[in-house]
Amino acid sequence: MIFPALDTRAPGSGATEGGPAAGSGSADARDSLGLLDLFGDPYVRDPHPWLDRLRSEAPVHHDPVTGLWLVSRHEDIRQVLLAPEAFLPDNAQDAVTPLPVPVLRILVRAGFTLPPALANNGTASHAGLRRVVTRFFNARRVEAAVPVIERIAGELLDGVRSQLDATGDCDLFTSFAQILPCRVLMELLGIRGVDPATLIRWSDAALELFWGRPAVERQLELAEPVAAFHQWLTETVRSGTAPADSFIGALARHRLPDGRPLDTGTAVGACFFVFVAGQSTTGQLIATVLLRALTESGLWPRAAGEAGLAEAWVEEILRREPPVTTWRRVTAQATELGGVTLPAGAQLLLMLMGSGSDPEVFPQPEQMCPYRENIRHHLAFGVGRHRCPGASLARTEAAVALRAAAHALPDVLPAAEAVEPPMLGLLSFRAPLKVAVERR
Template sequence: MTTAEISADEAASDFNPMVSPHREDPHLFYRVARQGPPRLSPTIGAYLVTRYDDLITVLNDPETYSSKAALPWIYDNPPEVVEILRAGGVPETPMVVNDDEPDHTPVRRVFDAGFTGARVRAMLPTMRARADELIDGFTDDRADLVADYAVPFVQTVISAIIGFPPEDTAQIQQWTDDVNTLWNRLAPVPDRVAAAHRMVEYTRYLQALIDDRRAHPRADLISDLVHGANGYPGLSDARVHNIVRGAARVAGFDTTRDAITATMLIALQNPDVHARLRADPVKTIPKLTEEALRRDAPHRGLFRVTTRATNLGGAELPAGAPLLLLFGSGNRDETRFPDPDRVDLDRPNVREHLAFGRGLHTCPGAPMARAEIRVAVETLVRRLPGMRLADGYEPTYIASYFFRGLESLLVTW
């Protein structure tokens, strides 16, 4: 057994998304875990909530299940990492996803301004132009729909929404990867030290943009956060840093990238689905999008912590118990979605999936993400109707604590 693998017994009793076999297929564990109450994972250090009904119970009861630990704080790192962050003046506040009421609403309502229906509609020409431009750039008759398409497509959209200059995309992506590393409790400490050093640079960069938007507001998320929206005042600079680098750039990039490629993989693996997609993309894309979000949720889940002793699905939990909500498992719960591993474009309750969460912390960017998926998929189908998986291609997945995404998606036509 190598450091990148765990034994069969461990695979059935504990969960580690960074290594095999859970990295390739977390459902090996999820199927077993749903047979019993939430269990404590020694690797994750939290109770794993895998059943749909238990997940809904937690999401619908924020008074018992606090969001204050939804995502790790970057200052919850080893001392050598914290020392670098503190010396560099890297701000740390609760993220909006970590806020309970009454703190949540004033921040969330300002954040929501970046993802209104009007903003979604305004972004559609940018999405369409970028999708066509990327396909124009495909060479020969092959492409990797992750590196050559989904990554640059989503980067363009999220940068425009936030207000990042397009020419800074590569550097911002490095910093975004660093945020993910600092959140990852399983990442090697030397990697977190290196990420902390780069976070100091990111802090200076973001502060310059905040200062600019304070003097020269634009139609972008940074300006909304600085000046306020929806009747609520602007946020502190530290809050703006945290929302931009985390909830906006990390969540807005990783999840949408992975949802686009998961949707296309399902289409290309299932000839009947691909045929329906080509024959009637307008009706088929929304159905395929929701079934892909259900079947292959791009976001693994978020943490909660109990505020009092409680019973959840048969597990007696003390006050202060950490929970990891595994949305991908709930989305394949046999009691909610019959024959859950099967691709069914006509599944009547598909919209009950938890890919975007539920309740107080439902993802504010869900309408924008759905629009990005729709444009990305419909442009591929229109421009390359004969696309198929490259010979010998087998899907492999990134080693990620929070996200479930393909490393590559090799296609030909």
């Protein structure tokens, strides 16, 4: 279930109970990293100095604030992701900030529960559910979806040009990057009965409530749209009216390993994860791709017509600045990782963004090199059993978005405020919340 809060304290105070263990880094390294605040503005603005220090000084580091073990080396993260029996996915969707009783009441009244379905599912049912999802995001479907993506991108960019004509400036995040993947997902999965703006609002509220550090008052505000989202999903799944060729229709026909039909709660959990991941995180990726292309000297005009450049740029952004910056795992039993002894039940935070700048894998990682030979070695989509099933679609949407925007808007420049845009800074998600442009 997603809403029981993750206990942000270590399970105990000793090395055998979940606290710092032998080999967790020198005292100096732990002290120097003591000021690290994963939600603080310095880290959100530029996490790379902190990630570099973690990798070099304490690659498996116990963070006393969250109680999480921060794993930052590419090799160690890959090891964890490829061993799901030893490093369980059970905590992947747990709430980061404890949810107070008034918030839990709102969710309980809505019947909110998310049993293991996809990202947090380490049971035998995962493989079958994943096959349902991947049928909608396989290479053939993604290739067939390119005209859909291009059509929707063109429609949205027509609106952007109209706004630029009227005012001379525009925000490419709210007018383009955020909406494009939502509309594409709705068409590909056959989502009906809700408008894109509502789905975006619901999804963003879920991300902030479960992966953020909001105050209690803000948690209460967020709980209402999250509850409405879950209620709508539940009613849609239970109604049995979803088209047979839609995503919900496919879940309705799915059978569990023992032959039983998929229960409503698990179907809702699968929808909840796919609907959020399939549009919010892709919108965040597109926003970062556009902003960095606009501010990289000479890249914007080239992206419009140079074959392969948009795809290469997207891949380099995924390496250096992915929208999903971290992911969680929990140890099934006492184990050693990166020379550090971890107890059973240790909560791990895999620093995916940091792994993309590991100099052992990517030479000169601070430089943006769109045609790196080993670029696909990044871990932005994970690896192994739980690798993101929508990776191909996300890559394609971001490349189409960049190419279409650069072609349709050859005369835009990043506005002054684009240099330091407001940033989404959640435990596992980071992206610019504004991509301000203006006419030359």
